[in-house]
Amino acid sequence: MHSLQGKVDCWAKRTAGGMQCLPKEKERRVNYEQVFDSAIDRLHSEGRYRVFIDILRNKGAYPNARCFAGHNGPKPITVWCSNDYLAMGQHPKVIAAMEEALHDVGAGSGGTRNIGGNTHYHIDLETELADLHDKEAALLFTSGYVSNDATLSTLAKVLPGCVIFSDELNHASMIAGIRNSGAEKRVFRHNDVDHLEQLLAETDPACPKLIAFESVYSMDADIAPIHAICDLAEKYNALTYIDEVHAVGMYGARGGGISERDDAAHRIDIIEGTLGKAFGVMGGYIAADRRIIDVIRSYAPGFIFTTSLSPVLVAGVLAAVRHLKASSIEREAQGQAAALLKTLFADAGLPVMPSTTHIVPLMVGDPVRAKKVSDILLAEYGVYVQPINFPTVPRGTERLRFTPGPQHTPAMMTELTGALVEIWQRLDLERRKAA
Numbered sequence: 001m002h003s004l005q006g007k008v009d010c011w012a013k014r015t016a017g018g019m020q021c022l023p024k025e026k027e028r029r030v031n032y033e034q035v036f037d038s039a040i041d042r043l044h045s046e047g048r049y050r051v052f053i054d055i056l057r058n059k060g061a062y063p064n065a066r067c068f069a070g071h072n073g074p075k076p077i078t079v080w081c082s083n084d085y086l087a088m089g090q091h092p093k094v095i096a097a098m099e100e101a102l103h104d105v106g107a108g109s110g111g112t113r114n115i116g117g118n119t120h121y122h123i124d125l126e127t128e129l130a131d132l133h134d135k136e137a138a139l140l141f142t143s144g145y146v147s148n149d150a151t152l153s154t155l156a157k158v159l160p161g162c163v164i165f166s167d168e169l170n171h172a173s174m175i176a177g178i179r180n181s182g183a184e185k186r187v188f189r190h191n192d193v194d195h196l197e198q199l200l201a202e203t204d205p206a207c208p209k210l211i212a213f214e215s216v217y218s219m220d221a222d223i224a225p226i227h228a229i230c231d232l233a234e235k236y237n238a239l240t241y242i243d244e245v246h247a248v249g250m251y252g253a254r255g256g257g258i259s260e261r262d263d264a265a266h267r268i269d270i271i272e273g274t275l276g277k278a279f280g281v282m283g284g285y286i287a288a289d290r291r292i293i294d295v296i297r298s299y300a301p302g303f304i305f306t307t308s309l310s311p312v313l314v315a316g317v318l319a320a321v322r323h324l325k326a327s328s329i330e331r332e333a334q335g336q337a338a339a340l341l342k343t344l345f346a347d348a349g350l351p352v353m354p355s356t357t358h359i360v361p362l363m364v365g366d367p368v369r370a371k372k373v374s375d376i377l378l379a380e381y382g383v384y385v386q387p388i389n390f391p392t393v394p395r396g397t398e399r400l401r402f403t404p405g406p407q408h409t410p411a412m413m414t415e416l417t418g419a420l421v422e423i424w425q426r427l428d429l430e431r432r433k434a435a
């Protein structure tokens with residue numbers, strides 16, 4: 001912090017022509033340390049200061065991992081909150097593909113897609129992803145966040161006067177993209193098609209329109225009414241943009257997401273996904289018709305001005321996407337695990353939230369208590385589940401979000417349920433009547 005204060009002093013000296021500040025001016029100077037400290041203090045006082053847990057996953061033995069926080073040496077833990085939903089990040093085919101690519105072409109891509117970084121792996125993966133969603137083309141980004149931000153902000157700039165209709169629970173990356181587009185935004189109540197229609201009907205029919213929503217909302221574990229939204233898009237001549245980040249790899253016969261499962265992909269203009277969750281590696285993408293992909297490829301700064309994904313990562317994703325197109329074993333095992341965990345929690349009277357998806361959220365409703373439950377689980381039971389706080393979820397709805405995978409066994413789930421019941425009693429948390 002000395003250097004910061006040094007900068008301030010230096011600036012003060014320069015602007016004062018080398019003279020000492022007068023006491024009054026000194027009083028008015030920004031105290032940077034104080035501003036930063038109070039920003040962090042605010043988080044502490046609200047009980048939502050984030051502590052990152054220091055872990056290493058054990059290759060091939062997921063959900064087993066080692067935790068380095070507050071112990072002498074690593075302590076074995078079970079991970080319950082990973083978005084590597086199907087453990088594809090540990091899959092032998094994925095690891096072999098990455099090793100092979102590393103030894104064949106080296107570590108990085110060496111450039112942006114336009115300048116040296118357009119490897120054959122990237123082209124193959126885009127073809128594979130376009131096919132996954134039955135679209136003409138796809139485009140890779142360095143993350144799902146970047147794909148949402150870059151695409152939404154660019155689309156609305158290319159469509160002057162565009163109005164974007166956004167579900168109120170859309171992810172921060174979509175909100176950032178919409179804000180960065182400078183377009184007018186109209187927020188509709190979560191999954192409320194009547195409200196969406198009202199807003200569409202109020203908008204000038206001559207305006208370009210884009211409806212942006214998610215398929216699986218990962219914190220509430222519910223699913224969008226895709227066909228009803230597409231009906232409205234057709235009626236009011238709007239484009240549709242769906243974030244399938246929590247659904248790709250997970251739903252549909254080939255892992256094409258809810259839009260594949262519900263036979264709606266052909267009705268959606270742009271499908272966005274991540275390569276870092278069910279596909280187990282890293283990166284993001286959109287799939288759409290050739291014209292839209294060409295526009296984003298040509299205009300989006302978040303695509304153009306950044307080093308392309310490492311071919312090693314892309315090779316791993318290629319293996320994961322190809323595997324999950326052909327194999328439903330992982331999806332089915334995950335679905336069974338999620339169903340069992342929901343039943344165990346409900347039978348034990350734990351406040352499991354209604355979920356029609358693979359995600360199992362447990363409501364706590366208070367940031368301090370959510371953190372406390374998570375701390376006890378880790379310290380005493382070797383269970384790792386991160387508390388979810390504002391702004392990821394609204395205040396007062398803080399929760400624990402469990403993501404059981406194909407490798408979480410019934411015995412692990414029974415043990416976890418027992419631990420939670422004990423902690424719920426210890427902290428005097430509210431339980432429902434056990435079923």
Ligand SMILES: Cc1ncc(COP(=O)(O)O)c(C=O)c1O
Pocket residue numbers: 143144145146148171173214218243245246274275276283284
């Ligand atoms: C709905 C949604 N969209 C986009 C993202 C960003 O994806 P990525 O983690 O690949 O950046 C997330 C991340 O959790 C998400 O939940």
